[in-house]
Amino acid sequence: MKTDFHFSNLLGTVYSRGNLLFSPDGTCLFSPVGNRVSIFDLVNSKSHTLPFAHRRNIACLVLNPRGNLLLSVDEDGRAILTNVHRRIVLYYFSFRGQVSALAFAPSGRLFAAGIGRQIELWYTPSTPDVADGDLEFAPFVRHRVYTGHFDTVQSIEWSSDSRFFLSASKDLTARVWSTDPEEGFVPTTLGGHKQAVLGAWFSKDQETIYTVSKDGALFEWNYMLHPDAPLDAEENDEDMRWRIAERHFFMQNNAHVTCAAFRAESKLLVTGFSNGIFRIHELPEFTEIQNLSISQNDIDYITINKTGEWLAFSASKLGQLLVWEWQSESYILKQQGHFDSMNTIAYSPEGQRIITAADDGKIKVWDVNSGFCVVTFTEHISGVTACEFAKRGNVLFTASLDGSIRAWDLIRYRNFRTFTAPSRLSFSSLAVDPSGEVVCAGSIDSFDIHIWSVQTGQLLDRLSGHEGPVSSLAFSPDGGTLVSGSWDHTVRLWNIFARTQTSEPLQLMSDVLCVAFRPDSKQIAVTTLDGQLTFWSVSEATQQSGVDARRDVSGGRKATDRRTAANVAGTKSFMTVKYSADGTCVLAGGNSKYICLYDVQSGVLAKKFTVSINLSLEGTQEFLNSKRLTEAGPEDLLDRQGEASDLEDRIDRTLPGARRGEGARKTRPEIRVPGVAFSPTGRAFCAATTEGLLVYSLDTGFMFDPFDLDVSVTPATTLAALADKQFLKALVMAFRLNERSLIRRVYEAIPVNDIQIVVRDMPTVYLPRLLRFVAVQAEDSPHLEFNLLWIEALLSRHGRWMKENRGAMEAELRSVEKVVRRIQSELARLADENIYRIEYLITQPREARVEIRKLDFGMEAEGEVVDGSEGEAE
Structure with a gap:
């Protein structure tokens, strides 16, 4: 099996904190x-995550x-410069301070960064310009400090000519x-607000400045003469x-302005408030x-796109991300992640959807291709504790701490069936018979396994035998055996469809956390x-092999740990296995x-994947920095809420003793992986983590293949070969x-009569990629017969x-089978x-058929001749 999985996408979370950006x-x-x-x-309803990762949560973005x-900057001021189209990191840089604002000049030559009380202007990183003879790559050069x-x-905010900028x-x-x-310009201070200024903008003609403050005041500033100036004073006089x-003023009862955005071309001002309301005004x-x-x-942040039609809103407490078209009053995008940990x-079963369930009681269905x-x-x-699909794939079963098992269509x-026990139980594990006829659940309150009929919803049986809470359940893929793991140090094998429901106990040395069946x-x-x-x-109820995984799973040290990450090996274990x-x-x-x-046969650790390097989470670093240790404890865990300058920031609104939820957490979230799952094709796997749902894939999609490349292989030479009818070469x-667009262009330009010839001479090294590409085209493109001819050839x-190399071609063949079906x-x-x-x-008579066909296709009656054989075929 291939093990070179790479990070592919991030689902389950759509927004954390920071500013939003629209592309140009x-x-x-x-x-x-x-x-x-x-x-x-x-436009295409798809999402993807850039492959790089910061060492802290991102604070600012700018394009x-x-x-x-x-350019993305994290909470420590460390920046990463990325080529968006190629998804390649170009440069790493540190601003040596927290960056609170970023903005590129409209000319593209400079960008401004607000670092604390100062503003720094930097030249835009540029690639070497060979035409000018400049061969030096200077990524970050500072221009001025204000x-x-x-x-x-x-x-x-910059002026449209990039000569001036405003700071709030x-x-x-x-x-x-x-x-x-x-010449003649002196930096000007615009004072008069009674609370912090959130934003300042130029009008389109740059003759007016608008400022918005936190208390809901909007000031309009004009460049005018002083009221006491003489009437004959000139415009360039010092009195201007x-x-x-x-x-x-925005009249909101007890709410204050949290963010604002202004679009000079359309004269629209959008303001967001602390009570979740946004308002759109036309200025002046x-x-x-x-x-x-x-x-x-x-509402944490608002931004407006280039045309002024779409407004993007974000709210970090609930992880919401919305794009609103204000003219038609409709949502373009409405996404929200889980409020609690997954x-x-x-x-x-078809591998196109991923289900996530969390402590917030919500079950979300994510589309793998679109990421939504x-x-x-x-x-x-x-809280929902377990979920599992029936074999056919259109029915989902979930178990919850509310004492119910639910079946979803x-x-x-919709929820079409609910299963409950005679007494109130908190279910923690779930298993579904492959036929979809029986569902089993285990609880931490009762030591019995409950079995229901899916058709009737009735409780069929309760399996007794365990002497501790049932932590995990799994049905064998052939449906003959149910395996259960418990905290009583045993795993039991049940044959629930036999006349005598006996169990075979397997004794272990510690509490069982998870069990899984081989396919x-x-x-x-x-x-x-x-x-x-x-x-x-x-079949033999004996142990075949084992792995001591304590050293492998150990790693990462919390700020409160007294021991190093290397010495904490005996306290960690795997919570899930697939x-x-x-x-x-x-x-x-x-x-x-x-x-x-x-690897199952040898017990060797084939690969180790690091879930996160984010230092904003607990348990991601191997060594603690002694400089961050104060007399009151680790600096990262100090509660500095009482030092905030604003009253509403100092008020502690959390309930006493409450620990669940991001909004009530005073300590940093801890990195953990409560669930993993392989895709049915084996080409990808996903992991539920503290940061979201991480998808790792063998088909990263945007990988550049440099093999057998030389200077003559370019898009231009490829199109030239296509024009010369050298279809295989092209x-x-x-x-x-x-390049996907280039492959599709060549693929669709190959004549139908030449498909067999091209396929016959195609090198075997390209067969998996060609078959996978054809399967995707058959899924998306309207050329039905054309794609089927390629598959047939x-x-x-x-x-x-392909049969001899089935292991390497299994995912492609399944994709083709799914498309054909x-x-x-x-x-x-x-x-x-x-x-x-x-x-x-x-x-109908032949003449009537001809007239009907002309009407159906919108053709004129004149000059149309329909062959008799085609008429019979219709």
Whole structure:
């Protein structure tokens, strides 16, 4: 089995904290998710996460005007410069201070960074310009430093000509600065607000400045003469000053302004408030256009896209991300992650959906291809502890601490069956018979296993035998055996469909945490509290092998740990374990930053995946920094809420004794992996972590293949080969460059008569990629017959080779099988829907059929001749 899995995408979380960005064309939204950046394509309804990761949570994002360079800065002031289109990190840099505001100049030459009370101007990083003879790559060069503010700079806005910029600060003022020394210009301070200024903007003609403060005051500033100046004073006289022309106020009862955004071209001002309401005004008249509520919590950030039609809102307390089209009053994007930590995950049998369940009682269905949450179920009133699919894939079962097992229809998206026990129990484990007829659940309150009938919803039986809470359940894939793990140090094998329901106990040395069946139903994997991972034969009820995984799972030190990460090996264990699709490997995770992949036969650790390097989480660093240790304890755990300057920030609104939920947590969240799952194809796996749902894949999608490349292989030479009708050469060159648009262009340009010739001579090294590409095209493109001809040619010509290399081709063959089945079902449905129409057309005379066909296709009656044979075919 291949083990070179790489990070592919981040689901389960759409926003953490920081600012949002629209791409220059306004079609993509950049959102900081912890220490990573997710990009949401709002037109194609897809999302992906950039592969780099910061060492802390991201505080600021900014894009250059061309949209190809992304500068992201974390809470420590460390920046990463990324090429967005290539998804490549270009440079790492440190600003040596917390960055509170970032903005690129419209010209693209400079960007401004607010670092505490100072503002620094930097030249935009540039690549070597060979034409000018400049061969030096100078990524970050500082231009100027501006001082004058007395508190943190909160926003920076540039003028359209990049000569001036505005800064707004917590010191109740906004200031006007010049990029370079201007004749007669003196930096100007705009004072008059009674609370911190959140934003300042130029009007389109740059003759007016608008400022908004936290207390809901909007000031309009004009460049005018002093009232006491003589009437004959000239405009360039010293009496010209920026002065307040109008004052407007947002009347919200006890709410304050938390964020604001202004679009000079459309004159729209959007403000967000602490009570979850946003308001849209048109300036300078201050005419209110909309007033809507989108949340019960603070709106953290607002941004407007280029056309001014879409507004993006974010709320960190609930992890919400919204894109609103204000003219049509409709949502373009509405996503929200889990409020509490995830407990369990499950792949759908076809591998296109991932289910996540969390302590907040919500069950979310995520689409793997788009990265979006499709539906959220909220019927459970307590934490969801387990979820599992029926074999057919359209029915999902979940277990919850509220004492219910629920069955969900994922076609109609409804809860169609609820199972409960005679007494109130908190269910913690779940197993579903592969036929979907029986569902079993275990509880931490009762030592029995409850069995229900899915058809009737009635409790069929209660299996007794365990002397401790049942922690894990699993059905064998062939449906003949149920395995249960308990805290009583035993694993029991049950044959529940036999006349006598006897169990075979397997004795272990510690509490059982998780059990899993191998796909061939002949072996089970068991993880225990003492850090052991053991493999047992089902037929012989004997242990075949074992792994001491304590050293592998150990790693990461919390700020309160008294021992180093190396010496804490005996206290950690795997909480979850899953077999791969072919049964040769197992994937295990627990309360650690590591996910381990083991080879079953040899017991060797094949690969170790580091879940996160985010220092904002507990347990991600191996060594603690003694400089951060104070007399009161670790600096990261000190509660500095009482030192805040604003009253509402000092008030502690948490309930006494409450620990659940991000909003009530005073300590930092700890890194943990409560669930892992392999995709049915074996080409990917996902892991539920503190930061979200991480997807690792063998097909990273945007990998550049440099093999067999030389200077002659370019997109231009590929298209030239295609124009010369060298179809095989052009297709191979396109695969070498690995640009999807180029491959598709060459693929669709190959004539139907030449498909067999191209497939016959195709090198075997490109067959998996070609088959996978054809399967994707058959799924997305409308060229039905064309794609089927490619599939037929590949399978008929190279079927024997694919059979011999089935292990490497299994994922591709499953994709092709799924596509063909879908096409078959759609064609059958289409024929069933039109059967009466076809019968009616056949019974009509030939002239009537010709007229009907002309009307159907919108053709003119003149000059159209329909062949008799085609008429009969219709």
